[in-house]
Amino acid sequence: MPDHDPVSGLPTEYWHRLEDGRVQCDLCPRFCRLHEGQRGLCFVRGRRDDRIVLTTYGRSSGFCVDPVEKKPLNHFLPGTPVLSFGTAGCNLACKFCQNWDMSKSREMDTLADRASPELVAYMAGRLGARSVAFTYNDPIIFHEYAIDIARACREHGIKSVAVSSGYVAPSPRAAFYAEMDAVNLDLKAFSERFYKKLTGSSLGPVLDTARYIHAETGVWMELTTLLIPGENDSEAEIEGMTRWVREELGSEVPMHFTAFHPDYKMRQYPPTPPETLARAREIALHNGIRYVYTGNVHDKAGQSTYCSECGTLLIGRDWYRLSEWELDAGGCCTACGTPCAGVLEAEPGAWGARRLPVRPAAFARELEAAG
Numbered sequence: 001m002p003d004h005d006p007v008s009g010l011p012t013e014y015w016h017r018l019e020d021g022r023v024q025c026d027l028c029p030r031f032c033r034l035h036e037g038q039r040g041l042c043f044v045r046g047r048r049d050d051r052i053v054l055t056t057y058g059r060s061s062g063f064c065v066d067p068v069e070k071k072p073l074n075h076f077l078p079g080t081p082v083l084s085f086g087t088a089g090c091n092l093a094c095k096f097c098q099n100w101d102m103s104k105s106r107e108m109d110t111l112a113d114r115a116s117p118e119l120v121a122y123m124a125g126r127l128g129a130r131s132v133a134f135t136y137n138d139p140i141i142f143h144e145y146a147i148d149i150a151r152a153c154r155e156h157g158i159k160s161v162a163v164s165s166g167y168v169a170p171s172p173r174a175a176f177y178a179e180m181d182a183v184n185l186d187l188k189a190f191s192e193r194f195y196k197k198l199t200g201s202s203l204g205p206v207l208d209t210a211r212y213i214h215a216e217t218g219v220w221m222e223l224t225t226l227l228i229p230g231e232n233d234s235e236a237e238i239e240g241m242t243r244w245v246r247e248e249l250g251s252e253v254p255m256h257f258t259a260f261h262p263d264y265k266m267r268q269y270p271p272t273p274p275e276t277l278a279r280a281r282e283i284a285l286h287n288g289i290r291y292v293y294t295g296n297v298h299d300k301a302g303q304s305t306y307c308s309e310c311g312t313l314l315i316g317r318d319w320y321r322l323s324e325w326e327l328d329a330g331g332c333c334t335a336c337g338t339p340c341a342g343v344l345e346a347e348p349g350a351w352g353a354r355r356l357p358v359r360p361a362a363f364a365r366e367l368e369a370a371g
């Protein structure tokens with residue numbers, strides 16, 4: 001683990017000095033301009049000793065083994081366990097945040113667990129996880145830590161998954177995605193109005209990130225949109241979004257439309273009706289997206305994978321539990337031979353719907369004893 005004092009933080013790379021004496025963080029399109037001692041909007045990067053540092057390197061808000069479908073990723077090693085974790089803070093300010101206890105935390109006491117990149121990779125291996133997911137809060141803000149973990153995991157044959165809003169500047173984006181194997185990108189809406197009003201950010205950089213991942217990397221990508229009644233669920237918006245995805249990212253990027261539950265600063269909104277999710281799915285399929293899912297509701301048909309050519313049920317899902325599996329060893333439909341897009345293996349994983357919270361202390365002792 002890099003040698004740094006958690007109070008003074010880990011020196012970072014993406015920043016520059018301004019003529020007026022402030023220092024600008026260049027990691028995300030907020031480009032916070034900071035005086036000595038100030039923190040950025042994400043709260044975990046700030047100016048110390050005339051440079052930008054990361055204050056959460058090596059610290060986690062908790063670990064848990066989940067099914068990879070929970071990220072959600074339906075075409076990336078289906079049925080396998082993923083070691084999920086997060087830190088604190090976020091570079092967006094979503095009023096509807098569903099993880100606000102961690103992502104909005106300004107209290108570093110949520111970061112109870114210390115975990116070096118080597119320890120995270122070791123834990124994943126010991127727990128049988130096929131991948132590690134940077135989730136709960138956006139990994140872009142702990143860029144250096146996430147990259148070091150991904151590198152340590154790769155040495156152990158474990159893959160890395162980012163769950164991210166895609167709000168990142170181009171240069172750190174390239175460094176970050178060079179180390180990832182899969183991403184679930186939050187496409188929160190398809191209007192600048194929504195992004196400005198409800199997330200305090202903007203849509204343009206997110207679309208740039210999606211285009212970049214698709215065109216410039218080999219990272220497997222799925223998209224998720226939380227549909228909020230009256231804000232981003234109109235048919236016109238879903239039409240526009242799904243046409244853009246088809247034109248810019250192609251037909252094989254899976255899309256997930258998930259249900260909103262009143263939370264954080266948006267408790268006055270109703271939950272998303274299941275019919276809205278079903279209608280969004282219909283629109284996306286009509287516009288040529290091959291794999292479209294509903295989420296956060298019980299909908300076996302809307303959560304299962306079908307062959308884009310002959311309609312055969314390829315992977316049945318009931319919540320996070322897999323049932324049918326009609327893919328051959330090469331990932332093709334057993335009925336018509338059409339390939340199913342994704343990172344697929346001959347057999348599905350057997351993790352099921354389990355959720356296993358993990359404390360790293362015991363693993364740290366084991367790793368230390370192993371030398």
Ligand code: SF4
Binds near residue numbers: 026040045
């Ligand atoms: S990463 Fe944090 S400090 Fe840097 S620009 Fe974004 S919000 Fe500001």
